[in-house]
Amino acid sequence: MGKNRLEALFDGVIAIVITIMVLEMRSPAGHSLDALLPMAPVIFSYVMSFIYLGIYWNNHHYMLYVCDKVTASILWANLHLLFWLSLIPFTTAWMGESRFSAQPVALYGVVLLMSSVAYWILEYRIIVAQGEQSRLKYAVGTDWKGRLSMLFYLIGALLSFISPWLSLAIYMAIAMVWLIPDQRIERSLKHDVTR
Amino acid sequence: MGKNRLEALFDGVIAIVITIMVLEMRSPAGHSLDALLPMAPVIFSYVMSFIYLGIYWNNHHYMLYVCDKVTASILWANLHLLFWLSLIPFTTAWMGESRFSAQPVALYGVVLLMSSVAYWILEYRIIVAQGEQSRLKYAVGTDWKGRLSMLFYLIGALLSFISPWLSLAIYMAIAMVWLIPDQRIERSLKHDVTR
Amino acid sequence: MGKNRLEALFDGVIAIVITIMVLEMRSPAGHSLDALLPMAPVIFSYVMSFIYLGIYWNNHHYMLYVCDKVTASILWANLHLLFWLSLIPFTTAWMGESRFSAQPVALYGVVLLMSSVAYWILEYRIIVAQGEQSRLKYAVGTDWKGRLSMLFYLIGALLSFISPWLSLAIYMAIAMVWLIPDQRIERSLKHDVTR
Amino acid sequence: MGKNRLEALFDGVIAIVITIMVLEMRSPAGHSLDALLPMAPVIFSYVMSFIYLGIYWNNHHYMLYVCDKVTASILWANLHLLFWLSLIPFTTAWMGESRFSAQPVALYGVVLLMSSVAYWILEYRIIVAQGEQSRLKYAVGTDWKGRLSMLFYLIGALLSFISPWLSLAIYMAIAMVWLIPDQRIERSLKHDVTR
Numbered sequence: 001m002g003k004n005r006l007e008a009l010f011d012g013v014i015a016i017v018i019t020i021m022v023l024e025m026r027s028p029a030g031h032s033l034d035a036l037l038p039m040a041p042v043i044f045s046y047v048m049s050f051i052y053l054g055i056y057w058n059n060h061h062y063m064l065y066v067c068d069k070v071t072a073s074i075l076w077a078n079l080h081l082l083f084w085l086s087l088i089p090f091t092t093a094w095m096g097e098s099r100f101s102a103q104p105v106a107l108y109g110v111v112l113l114m115s116s117v118a119y120w121i122l123e124y125r126i127i128v129a130q131g132e133q134s135r136l137k138y139a140v141g142t143d144w145k146g147r148l149s150m151l152f153y154l155i156g157a158l159l160s161f162i163s164p165w166l167s168l169a170i171y172m173a174i175a176m177v178w179l180i181p182d183q184r185i186e187r188s189l190k191h192d193v194t195r
Numbered sequence: 196m197g198k199n200r201l202e203a204l205f206d207g208v209i210a211i212v213i214t215i216m217v218l219e220m221r222s223p224a225g226h227s228l229d230a231l232l233p234m235a236p237v238i239f240s241y242v243m244s245f246i247y248l249g250i251y252w253n254n255h256h257y258m259l260y261v262c263d264k265v266t267a268s269i270l271w272a273n274l275h276l277l278f279w280l281s282l283i284p285f286t287t288a289w290m291g292e293s294r295f296s297a298q299p300v301a302l303y304g305v306v307l308l309m310s311s312v313a314y315w316i317l318e319y320r321i322i323v324a325q326g327e328q329s330r331l332k333y334a335v336g337t338d339w340k341g342r343l344s345m346l347f348y349l350i351g352a353l354l355s356f357i358s359p360w361l362s363l364a365i366y367m368a369i370a371m372v373w374l375i376p377d378q379r380i381e382r383s384l385k386h387d388v389t390r
Numbered sequence: 391m392g393k394n395r396l397e398a399l400f401d402g403v404i405a406i407v408i409t410i411m412v413l414e415m416r417s418p419a420g421h422s423l424d425a426l427l428p429m430a431p432v433i434f435s436y437v438m439s440f441i442y443l444g445i446y447w448n449n450h451h452y453m454l455y456v457c458d459k460v461t462a463s464i465l466w467a468n469l470h471l472l473f474w475l476s477l478i479p480f481t482t483a484w485m486g487e488s489r490f491s492a493q494p495v496a497l498y499g500v501v502l503l504m505s506s507v508a509y510w511i512l513e514y515r516i517i518v519a520q521g522e523q524s525r526l527k528y529a530v531g532t533d534w535k536g537r538l539s540m541l542f543y544l545i546g547a548l549l550s551f552i553s554p555w556l557s558l559a560i561y562m563a564i565a566m567v568w569l570i571p572d573q574r575i576e577r578s579l580k581h582d583v584t585r
Numbered sequence: 586m587g588k589n590r591l592e593a594l595f596d597g598v599i600a601i602v603i604t605i606m607v608l609e610m611r612s613p614a615g616h617s618l619d620a621l622l623p624m625a626p627v628i629f630s631y632v633m634s635f636i637y638l639g640i641y642w643n644n645h646h647y648m649l650y651v652c653d654k655v656t657a658s659i660l661w662a663n664l665h666l667l668f669w670l671s672l673i674p675f676t677t678a679w680m681g682e683s684r685f686s687a688q689p690v691a692l693y694g695v696v697l698l699m700s701s702v703a704y705w706i707l708e709y710r711i712i713v714a715q716g717e718q719s720r721l722k723y724a725v726g727t728d729w730k731g732r733l734s735m736l737f738y739l740i741g742a743l744l745s746f747i748s749p750w751l752s753l754a755i756y757m758a759i760a761m762v763w764l765i766p767d768q769r770i771e772r773s774l775k776h777d778v779t780r
Contacts, residue, residue, distance in 0.1 A: 005202055005256055007590055012210030012402075015597030019605055020214055022671050024222075027609075027679040031686035050671075054664040061590055061660065075256065076374075079249040086217050086245075094222040101226035179661075200397055200451055207405030207597075215409055219417075270451065271569075274444040281412050281440075289417040296421035395592055395646055402600030410604055414612075465646065466764075469639040476607050476635075484612040491616035 003070050006078050013082045014057045017089055021046050024093040042096035045108075048172060049092040052112065055178045056085060056119065066135040067126045077125040081118040087111050105164040109157030109171065116150050149174050198265050201273050205259075208277045209252045212284055216241050219288040237291035240303075243367060244287040247307065250373045251280060251314065261330040262321045272320040276313040282306050300359040304352030304366060311345050344369050393460050396468050403472045404447045407479055411436050414483040432486035435498075438562060439482040442502065445568045446475060446509065456525040457516045467515040471508040477501050495554040499547030499561065506540050539564050588655050591663050595649075598667045599642045602674055606631050609678040627681035630693075633757060634677040637697065640763045641670060641704065651720040652711045662710040666703040672696050690749040694742030694756060701735050734759050 025042055028035035036043075060081075067074070091111045095104040123146070127137045140146075156170035220237055223230035231238075255276075262269070286306045290299040318341075322332045335341075351365035415432055418425035426433075450471075457464070481501045485494040513536070517527045530536075546560035610627055613620035621628075645666075652659070676693040683689040708731075712722045725731075741755035 005206055008203060008206045008593060009210055009252065011590055011593045012207055012597055013214060015594055016211055016214040016601055018667070019598060019601040019671055019674070020218060022675050023218065023605060023608065025675050027675070027682050031683040031689060033688045033692065036692075047668075050664075050668055054661070057594065057664070058657070058660050072253070075253050076249070079245075079252070082213070083242075083245055086214050089214070090217050090220050090222070097222050098226040103228045104226060107228065107231075200401055203398060203401045204405055204447065207402055208409060211406055211409040215413060218413065267448070270448050271444070274440075274447070277408070278437075278440055281409055284409070285412050285415050285417070292417050293421040298423045299421060302423065302426075395596055398593060398596045399600055399642065402597055403604060406601055406604040410608060413608070462643070465643050466639070469635075469642070472603070473632075473635055476604055479604070480607050480610050480612070487612050488616040493618045494616060497618065497621075 003064060003067065006070060006075060007064055010060055010078060010082065011057070013086060014053055017085060018050060018053055021049055021089045021092055024089060024096070041099045042093075045092045045096035048168075048175065049088050051175045051179060052115075053085065053088065055175065056081075056115070059119070059178075062139075063123060063126060063136060066139060067130065069129045071125070071129045073125045074122065074129055077118070077122040081115065081122050084111060084115040084118050088115075100164045100168065102160045102164050105160040105167045106157045109153050109160065109167060112171065112174075113150060113153035113157065116146065116153060120146055120150070145177065149178070198259060198262065201265060201270060202259055205255055205273060205277065206252070208281060209248055212280060213245060213248055216244055216284045216287055219284060219291070236294045237288075240287045240291035243363075243370065244283050246370045246374060247310075248280065248283065250370065251276075251310070254314070254373075257334075258318060258321060258331060261334060262325065264324045266320070266324045268320045269317065269324055272313070272317040276310065276317050279306060279310040279313050283310075295359045295363065297355045297359050300355040300362045301352045304348050304355065304362060307366065307369075308345060308348035308352065311341065311348060315341055315345070340372065344373070393454060393457065396460060396465060397454055400450055400468060400472065401447070403476060404443055407475060408440060408443055411439055411479045411482055414479060414486070431489045432483075435482045435486035438558075438565065439478050441565045441569060442505075443475065443478065445565065446471075446505070449509070449568075452529075453513060453516060453526060456529060457520065459519045461515070461519045463515045464512065464519055467508070467512040471505065471512050474501060474505040474508050478505075490554045490558065492550045492554050495550040495557045496547045499543050499550065499557060502561065502564075503540060503543035503547065506536065506543060510536055510540070535567065539568070588649060588652065591655060591660060592649055595645055595663060595667065596642070598671060599638055602670060603635060603638055606634055606674045606677055609674060609681070626684045627678075630677045630681035633753075633760065634673050636760045636764060637700075638670065638673065640760065641666075641700070644704070644763075647724075648708060648711060648721060651724060652715065654714045656710070656714045658710045659707065659714055662703070662707040666700065666707050669696060669700040669703050673700075685749045685753065687745045687749050690745040690752045691742045694738050694745065694752060697756065697759075698735060698738035698742065701731065701738060705731055705735070730762065734763070 025039065025046065028039060088111060091104070091108040095101075095108045098104040120143070123136070123140060123143070127134045127140075130136060152170055152174050156167040156174075159170065160167040220234065220241065223234060283306060286299070286303040290296075290303045293299040315338075318331070318335060318338070322329045322335075325331060347365055347369050351362040351369075354365065355362040415429065415436065418429060478501060481494070481498040485491075485498045488494040510533070513526070513530060513533070517524045517530075520526060542560055542564050546557040546564075549560065550557040610624065610631065613624060673696060676689070676696045680686075680689040680693045705728075708721070708725060708728070712719045712725075715721060737755055737759050741752040741759075744755065745752040
């Protein structure tokens with residue numbers, strides 16, 4: 001029950017969050033490409049947030065695929081995750097407009113951290129609901145990648161007070177870790193699923 | 196017939212309403228977390244409205260699950276509910292920006308009241324369409340929670356002229372009543388459904 | 391083929407168009423309900439457009455229900471209809487902000503007219519694609535209501551140069567004609583469908 | 586697996602991108618139709634982008650129809666395509682507001698070029714995933730239309746520095762090539778599919 005609508009709401013919010021961030025990129029004042037240069041932080045922030053939302057959508061997609069039973073806790077855990085993801089356009093815009101000032105960069109990291117915590121809660125709720133023979137539990141394992149990510153979001157957020165650029169490097173590195181080898185892992189783990 | 200599209204439209208509007216409210220939260224003027232402090236009423240309003248929209252989405256989800264027949268009245272009752280829910284970003288933004296002035300807080304309560312009336316009409320229309328052996332009628336019972344909520348939205352809206360903070364407390368209390376024990380009730384009532 | 395995605399795109403655009411119009415309703419300057427009074431034309435415009443979009447969604451819903459075959463012409467006729475419906479937030483906002491000036495009211499009527507023409511083309515394309523035994527052809531009949539509506543949108547648009555209030559009365563009257571007896575007609579015509 | 590959600594995300598983003606572009610068309614300052622005249626470049630840009638997004642949606646629709654297996658590469662190739670399409674409202678608005686200045690027109694062409702490259706990658710990924718007997722490979726053939734389009738987007742973007750009007754003519758011509766005969770080709774190629 002309800003898996004379809006849970007997925008539909010998630011897909012809807014992700015689609016809107018992605019496109020709302022573009023709304024924050026107001027047309028530049030001038031009519032030359034030079035006018036785009038001051039927008040570099042805004043554009044970079046958009047790209048990074050787009051990658052993160054793509055990662056969440058992809059992982060949510062696999063996670064729900066192996067979810068057969070939907071409970072009220074899962075519905076609320078999903079809404080909780082959507083709450084944090086819905087704040088990403090706000091933190092993205094602030095970080096970009098502030099040209100990577102320390103505190104907006106820290107807040108961006110905090111929202112990433114909270115999103116990953118919310119994702120972890122949703123994952124846990126789904127595993128509990130599926131019972132002992134949960135395919136998700138097997139696929140996720142100890143989820144060291146998820147746990148280390150949370151730690152590094154926190155480190156990234158704190159480091160912004162020393163150097164926001166360091167924070168950005170950490171945020172991008174975590175995104176790359178999820179982006180690149182995930183395809184390989186998914187393919188091997190869920191060979192029967194994707195092929 | 197049409198249940199899928201009715202759900203799709205509802206999910207679409209809820210997804211957009213949630214994320215549109217974030218658009219109202221413009222980037223703060225400064226680049227420090229202090230700049231977020233004056234935004235506290237805006238952020239609190241967003242959180243409250245997010246919870247309400249989550250409650251409506253969850254309840255709509257259960258209600259439609261036990262709805263087997265869709266009539267023209269149900270389609271229009273659903274659109275009527277969407278009309279009031281679509282006004283929530285407007286009243287949320289006004290309430291937040293006014294820093295909880297009496298009249299915006301009252302209007303927020305009126306829109307919550309009208310939403311719950313619209314939900315009640317939709318519920319009634321679905322029960323009528325399903326006929327005597329309606330599972331929804333059995334699940335909902337006398338719906339004292341729905342009826343008392345309407346009364347308290349009205350009380351909350353009126354009290355805003357004495358103290359808006361009292362109104363907010365009432366609005367939050369109603370949300371909590373729907374949020375917390377609902378999971379328990381749903382689980383017991385619809386044991387066969389969610390498990 | 392493709393009916394699901396055609397419906398999904400339509401539902402998505404309708405959901406967004408409805409909620410985008412609320413974005414046009416910026417928070418009033420003051421913090422009292424008096425501040426809402428100057429917004430009356432904006433609010434009225436929103437309500438009227440919401441009703442029209444609800445009518446289109448409902449009718450599209452029935453029309454696609456009796457559509458079994460989807461062709462490239464149908465996909466493009468559907469996109470063409472979405473083009474005109476997507477302009478409704480623009481004309482709604484301009485009409486409301488101009489406090490019902492003649493020319494914005496005329497333009498609003500022209501967009502309604504073009505939407506109904508686009509709907510009629512889509513209807514025709516679906517009937518052609520379904521072949522002789524088209525259920526839609528039977529249900530729609532000569533579609534005098536659709537044809538007269540087009541005429542009255544045109545009359546309404548032209549009358550705005552004499553009195554915009556007359557135009558608004560005509561637009562509302564057409565909406566009421568579609569809204570009220572349609573339920574009765576649908577029920578009798580498609581008894582097997584909705585019940 | 587996942588085809589439904591891939592389609593849902595795509596449909597969601599296209600629906601939002603279409604309607605977000607309308608948000609860029611702010612209500613004109615005056616209350617007469619003359620006030621629309623200075624908006625002509627904005628309106629033309631919207632129409633052209635709407636047609637392009639319609640073409641992408643239509644082609645994506647056919648392509649996914651003949652896609653039976655979804656892999657992680659396909660999910661990411663789809664997100665990559667959505668990234669470039671999500672930038673269209675930004676380049677559309679800038680091009681319109683600049684009244685077709687050289688560099689915004691060039692950037693518009695670059696985003697069209699990158700979108701077509703992303704579409705080509707997605708097409709390739711789907712063909713690879715389906716294996717030897719891919720129906721898509723048969724339907725697409727050598728895809729000379731796709732390859733020539735990329736070349737002409739590039740030519741269009743470069744020509745904007747000589748005359749932006751020439752670029753616009755090329756962009757419109759490519760759109761027409763995709764729009765008009767595509768229906769005929771699709772009908773003959775996929776006779777069993779659409780009929």
